[in-house]
Amino acid sequence: MKLYDSVELAARNLRESVLRNSLTTLGIAVGVASLVAMLSLGIGLQRLASKRLKSSGLFDTVVVTSRRDLRFNRDQETSGPTPAESPDLDEAARLKIEKVAGVVEAYPELRFITELRFDDKPHLTMVSGMAFSSKDSDSLEGSAGRFFSSDKAHEAIVQKTFAAELLGKPAHGPDEINVAEVAKPLLGKQIVMQYAERTTSGTDKDSASYSVISRELPLVIVGVTDLDPDSMRGPARARLFVPEALLEGLHAMQAYDNRDSTRATSQQPLYSTLIARVSSASKVESVEETIKKMGFNTFSILDATKSMRRFFAVLDLFLGIFGSLALTVASIGIINTLVMAILERRREIGVMKAIGASDRDVRGLFFAEAGAMGILGGAFGVVMGWIIGRVINFGTNIYLHRQGFPAEHFWAVPWWLVGFSLFFAFLVSLVSGLYPASRAAKLDPVEALRYE
């Protein structure tokens, strides 16, 4: 029998005992719904966490520190040179790192807390250099305005919470700030950065002595970014960005200058932290490996997300198992319904065989019935799961709001989940149909015809 005929006959049979089959289908729908609701929760939570990480701007950067730097000593590499033997993070190291395959550029992390004047009001914040090559990076997604016109332009990009602060707008959380809204009155305005210039004195090249001069630099605000300053360690942890090359040329006092001056043997600068920008996120791991072999400590988003990714893999697994339990119950429902149908239609199966139905035809008919219930239940279940997810999301947000937290979308139904759920429901129903279908196919027609 052709597939189309099997499906048509199956649909007719399903309509015949509509209540029972609807209930069975509803069972599948509930099973699929619980699976969808569980998995969409897991996916949504994961997306939420990844979003936070993404706005850290660390997706294509590797942070390189010296092994002697005890600030980052927590997960010290056990292999390779010991801290005492590890190389200096100096200009030579910078050039070496820049030559690693996949590295676009390596630049020192320049960062300092300073006072900025805007509208004649002082604001104290962290200033950081932003590499000109980050222009095409996806970490600047969701920004307003434009990027620096050149790597030495006297321009600034401000983080959106700082932008709100400049405008005197109080904000409860970063998610409440609309980038475009705060950017509008700020773009093109001038902000004056105060900084301390470190100058070497005299002609004594071996001396590490220097003097500090207070300077001011007017900058034009050209952009507002969505980067989250509190999320991660690294270049994004500042609230005002200026071009990296400009900042380097200023020789601004760095927080670590004091400390390093006690051990620096020459005029050669020693960097506290170098940032290696990698051409794509997929190369981060190999670049990290190479730099580690040189004897430095590295840190990247991969390290930060390793445990998180493991956590979500386990979470998804458990949510999936719980969701599947309901589907298992539903599949028993299918078996039960079809076994009942065999009993009811025993005589009919006998007649069909007497007039020429093969085992395959009878089996196909029951498979089609199981499959139809699976697809219908799956489709209905996806919709139900979607609604359940929405309701949970809504309810939780009401709770979060009462607790003073901003609303979040910790729940997502991607298209692949819809497809997967439908396919899974279909598959489960076919597997459930396996036993009843083969039982029906093997029915002895003589017995079946005698049955009243």
Place this chain on the structure above:
Amino acid sequence: MGSATIRAVDGISLDVPAADFVALLGPSGSGKSSLLNLIAGLDSPTSGAVTSGGKDLSKLSREQLAQYRRYTVGMVFQAFNLIPRMNVLENVELPLRFAEVERAKRTDMAKQALERVGLGQRLLHRPIELSGGEQQRVALARALVNKPSILLADEPTGNLDSRTGTEIMNLIQELNSASGMTVVLVTHEQPLAEKYAKRLVSLADGKVVSDQVNRKAAVFRGEA
């Protein structure tokens, strides 16, 4: 069932030539229906062989047996055995679905078969809306639709009054005489068998007790 072995059909040797009309007679439990099931390939003998058109049915696979029932044999039952939720046309089309005949062609073939048994109308009615005689006509059309060479009828008039029973039997006889279809009729009504069959085989306790040419048959009286 108990553990006693019942030989429903015991040591029967029967040869039915093509275009013959054989009536299997005997009281209930004599084994005539079992013999019919063996010929239909619905059942298989524990020993011995059923050969149809030169093919030993016991040597056929389940799939081949299904094909044999689909194309070579048509069956009519006492209880009509129509599928209650299908209308007349769909019931007749059912064997064509198993034969994977195209949809458009199916309707034509089914209508032809129905016209042959005298049912040109009420094609969209369900079996329950028809009289017994009409239901048996539908069943006969269903048996004919794949143009089999053998018609197996198991008490086809058992649930009908004598007038409609006669109509059905006339139809069956016409199929035999006009189309040369081999007919094996199971009945316990001696007069019915004597009126239509060319050959009368009497069974008792699974054994043949008599096998004779029916001189009284209509075909010999020149009526048909």
